[in-house]
Amino acid sequence: xxxxxxxxxxxxxxELELPELxxxxxxxxxxxxxxxxxxxxxxxxxxxxxVASVDEGVAVRLFAVPGGYRLVYDDTGTFDVxxxxxxxxWYPAPGASPALAQLDVLGRVLALAFHAAGIYxxxxxxxxxxxxxxxxxxxxFHGKSTTAYALVHAGGRLITDDTLPVLFGDPPLVRPxxxxxxxxxxxxxxxxxxxAEGGEGMGKFVVDDLSAQQLLRGTAPLVALYLLAPVAANPxxxxxxxxxxxxxxxxxxxxxxxxxxxxxxxxxxxxxxKRAVELAGVVPVYRLSIARDFERLSEVAGQIAEWHGAxxxxxxxxxxxxx
Numbered sequence: 001x002x003x004x005x006x007x008x009x010x011x012x013x014x015e016l017e018l019p020e021l022x023x024x025x026x027x028x029x030x031x032x033x034x035x036x037x038x039x040x041x042x043x044x045x046x047x048x049x050x051v052a053s054v055d056e057g058v059a060v061r062l063f064a065v066p067g068g069y070r071l072v073y074d075d076t077g078t079f080d081v082x083x084x085x086x087x088x089x090w091y092p093a094p095g096a097s098p099a100l101a102q103l104d105v106l107g108r109v110l111a112l113a114f115h116a117a118g119i120y121x122x123x124x125x126x127x128x129x130x131x132x133x134x135x136x137x138x139x140x141f142h143g144k145s146t147t148a149y150a151l152v153h154a155g156g157r158l159i160t161d162d163t164l165p166v167l168f169g170d171p172p173l174v175r176p177x178x179x180x181x182x183x184x185x186x187x188x189x190x191x192x193x194x195x196a197e198g199g200e201g202m203g204k205f206v207v208d209d210l211s212a213q214q215l216l217r218g219t220a221p222l223v224a225l226y227l228l229a230p231v232a233a234n235p236x237x238x239x240x241x242x243x244x245x246x247x248x249x250x251x252x253x254x255x256x257x258x259x260x261x262x263x264x265x266x267x268x269x270x271x272x273x274k275r276a277v278e279l280a281g282v283v284p285v286y287r288l289s290i291a292r293d294f295e296r297l298s299e300v301a302g303q304i305a306e307w308h309g310a311x312x313x314x315x316x317x318x319x320x321x322x323x
Contacts, residue, residue, distance in 0.1 A: 002026075008110065008165055009175035009219060016090060018102055020178065031113055033088040033105065040078040040091040046070065050263035052108075060108060062263040069112055071263075076101045079109050085116035106178055111163055111259040115268075120166045120275045121259040124225070126159035126174055127151040128216040131309040132223030133174045135164050136288075137257040142228045143290065149181050149207065150301040157216040163259055168275075171221040172283055179215050181207040223308065226288040227253050233293035240300045242286040242307075250280035 005012045005021035010030035012021070046063040054060050054073065063070040068082030077093035088109060090101060111121040125148035126135040134151075136144045145161050152158050160177025167173045182204050226242065245253060254276040255261055264272045290300055 004029075007106070008114075008163075008177055009217075014105075016098065016101060016105065018105065020102065020106065020180065029086075031086055031088060031110070033090065035090050035092065038091065040070070040080065043070070047266055049268050050265040052260075052262040060104075060263070062112070062260070064267065069116060071104075071109060071112060073104060076104055079104065079112075081109065081112050081116055085113035088113060107163070108260050108263070112263075114165045115260065115264070115272075118168070118275075120168070120254075120279055122164040122166065122225075122254070123162065123257050123259045124164040125161050126164050126177075127156040128159055128220045129156050129305055129308040132171075133159055133216075133220035134223060134304065134308055135159075135174070135225045136228055137225060137253065138228035142230055144228060145181050146297070147228065147290070147300065147304075150297045151304060152210065152214050154298070154301040154305050156305065157214055158210060159216050159220065166222060166279060167219070168278065170282075171223070172279065173219040174222045175219055176216055179210070181210070222283050225250075225254070225283055225285045226304075227257075227285065229287050229289050230292040231289050233291040233296065237291070239291045239293075239296040240303050241289045243289075245285045245287060247277075247280055250285035251276045253285055254280055 002013045002015060003017055004024045004026050005014065005018055006024045007018075007021050011024055011027050012018070012031045012033065013026075013029040014031075014033035015035040016033055043065045046065045049062045049064055049069075051059055051061045054075070058074045060071055060073045063072070065080070068080060068087075071079040071081070073079075073093070075093065076090075076096045078091040080089045080091070081087070082089075088105075090105075092101065114121040122135060122137060124135040124137045125144040126133055127148050129151070136147050138144050148158060148161060158179050158181065159174055160179065161181045163177045165175045165177070167175065227245070251273070255273055258264065258272060258276070261272060
């Protein structure tokens with residue numbers, strides 16, 4: 001039986017239940033996810049594009065196949081993505097966990113669907129401010145989610161905490177992702193957030209204290225991307241400093257933080273790099289040096305908000321709904 005959900009500014013019809021997503025009324029679907037209890041169909045040819053680690057001892061491999069792509073997980077099975085990203089079929093491995101498959105779908109599978117549709121997908125947190133959307137890219141433990149959460153409480157609206165789809169245009173637009181902030185335990189304590197254990201281990205928690213008014217449901221123009229670079233706190237220095245990257249540095253940063261960049265090798269590497277260069281040519285990318293001090297987080301948020309014209313509160317009015 002098909003379930004219907006709102007995600008990434010669009011409509012997902014799915015035979016796999018995805019309880020983390022808000023329900024939607026049946027309508028024209030941007031993506032259709034079906035579950036098949038047969039073996040994945042044989043292909044006449046396939047090109048292995050890349051492999052990435054999912055967890056200890058668990059990997060995922062991406063293949064280009066006739067008419068689309070195939071993701072093969074060691075634990076959950078195979079996902080075929082066809083129809084320009086709009087058609088997804090899951091072939092579960094024996095004993096596969098639906099809960100783990102849900103994480104796969106909301107992570108790499110839909111990111112692959114965006115790639116198939118020509119949309120650049122970043123591993124990033126993002127917030128809408130008065131002047132537009134700003135995104136934060138960085139490896140784990142660098143404060144993407146914490147910075148985004150602080151900006152939301154400085155008057156912004158959360159766009160996403162993990163996966164940021166960017167639609168090319170004039171200007172480029174971003175679509176909302178899964179809007180649940182996940183913070184490490186020290187960040188939860190420092191910012192005083194209401195949170196529950198996220199089931200991910202290693203002290204990560206899901207924040208559940210954001211109101212509907214603090215979430216952006218529509219699209220927003222992307223005006224800046226920030227590569228986070230935490231530095232030792234200097235009591236007499238500035239809490240945050242930004243410096244714009246060169247076009248080459250910007251493109252390399254975007255490739256390095258593509259959601260499924262590790263998988264997009266082979267014939268897809270050139271496609272990924274070309275899109276990164278195009279995006280870096282129209283959206284400024286900055287290195288953001290942030291004092292590694294929770295007590296100065298409000299200064300950081302205030303300065304970023306000031307840079308993007310949100311000192312008096314967010315007044316960005318955008319039409320909600322799917323693109």
